[in-house]
Amino acid sequence: MEIQKRKEPSTLMTFLSPVMAIVLTLIFGSILFLALDKSPLQALHVLLIQPLSDAYNISEMLVKMGPLLLCAVGLSLCYRANLWNIGAEGQLLAGALGGSAMALALIEFDSPLALVATLVAGILSGMVWAAIPTFLRLRFNSNLILTTIMFNYIALYLLVWAVHGPLRDPDGFGFPESALFSDATTLPVLADFGRVHLGVLFAFLAAIGAWIVLSKTHLGFQIRVLGADEPAARYAGFNSRRISWFVMLVAGGLAGLAGVAEVAGPIGQLTPVVSPGYGYSAIIVAYLGRLHPMGAIIAAIFLAVLYMGGDLAQIEMGIPIAVVGMFQGTLLFFLLACDFLINHRITFTKSSFKG
């Protein structure tokens, strides 16, 4: 067996690698289920097929896909520009918090404008939460990975504080929950068979918008050049600070939208737990989707199916819900390993068999 470096990255492998990674993850998962004395076939059926089995399940899957896709689209832009934004989770929580504050302030205000104000507040909060690490990075050269991660924890505690303090429902018997949002500040549901709401539509629109920006505009061209070859971008006179600001603010805004769409959508109020880690899972979605907004749609659906399947597997087979996170982590690992084949070729020569 011999390993050679390819002269050009393989396009075929770029698309085949995620498929191989998924297959390897499923094999790994099956072995794990066997070890737990659960039937792997049944488990995989519950995890992957059942979430798509009827209209209600599909709509629930789409509800989970929305925030994953919104966050992943923004992250794809950041990673394209070589900015390691790990802060989607914090930006999502900031959006949920800012949006909730607005929705609760407008609880008596019965107008479609109330919903617009709520969404805008969520988006702006997410942008602010992305802007601080961006500023620290550009002004003080601080490590973006570490600051965005720290801001995830800070957002989490800020939200928990708010829901125990200023935003707690005064008539809620002391439970750490806000009052229920008014109908005017709740996202309309799109279909009568489930909870699919306007936020899911926003997610698809965001993906399409990002795709257009990335592939059809000069700004998108600059983002791609900056990520692929920074010296070249500098030589071409691209303003890397402006590009950084753009992708980070878009990512923050989209994650903020994801957050506010959760509280103003399926949850309907601010609770201590807004996200099961959508912002972290979105990193996997972005990679699995090859940092392409359209790829992110497919990848987000896959991960949403897994989330949904995890719920079902816990109810029906007593498999701990943490199986979802385990699958996600394994998937990303296999993906990175398979990506080796994009730039390398493995050939089996006769001599290697002689041994």
Add this chain to the structure above:
Amino acid sequence: MDIELLTQILFAAIKTGTPLLLVALGEVICEKSGILNLGQEGMMLMGAVVGFMAVVATGSLGMGILGAVLIGSLMSLLFGFLVIHIGANQVATGLALTIFGTGLSAFIGSGVVGQTIQGFKQLPIPYLVDIPVIGPALFNHDILVYSAVLACFILAWIVNKTRIGLTLKAVGENPHAANAIGIKVLRVRYLAVMFGGAMAGLGGAYMSLVYTPMWVENITAGRGWIALALVVFASWRIGNIALGAYLFGMASILHLVLQGLGWSISPNLLAMLPYVATVVVMVIISADHFKEKLLAPRSLGKPFDPRQMA
């Protein structure tokens, strides 16, 4: 503030700083060889859960430590294979290791949530513990706290005074030159990465066997990341790491201090402090870009392929 409280605060700061210290010591050795492993949080979590499960199964704390160290090095071997052998992106692979460890630890640990074990006992050092104020604060800890301090001295000696340290630094500063004089660069990096993994596993075990002692999902709460920041904060110097770890320990238990001063602030707001402190420290340290560049191992984050000489 009374003296009793001062003793308590010092005691708690050292206890809280110890897991950070263990993990950061492992990471600094790893980074000195030129490899940046962002998987500390994942390896810590795996160390915490495997260590805890080993104690539940065998009743022996030694087995718990052994299990944690083994799983930590095993995880880092996985990381090492991808970044050292295959030349995968260190940042992405490290992140993957953290996400993988977070998910896998929650999964395998779901059976032992809520179980309790007998954690490590305090081992007062005779005579020293009787010193007023600082005696009970510094010399009444468990064996791991003392070991962490001892590890600082041993590692500082190895890195600064021995041939092993020289080899390690040569690999991290200039792998091509190291390779040219016959140092096995990849082997040194594998060993450094595995040491980092073992220490991260140990740091995780400290959380589940001493600090709480129990297992819950995400028990480390970002400590792996704080340890990474600590290495930068310490300018890759082992003495500074110890100082930084205990300072961060202090920041994490500031609610005790404020309580002592009679302030009442929401515990949820105070819980942010270590993370805010990390950001502030990162900003102060990295603002001097030139200094950071000068102090960081030169080849940090860059893959090395001995087959392609530059």
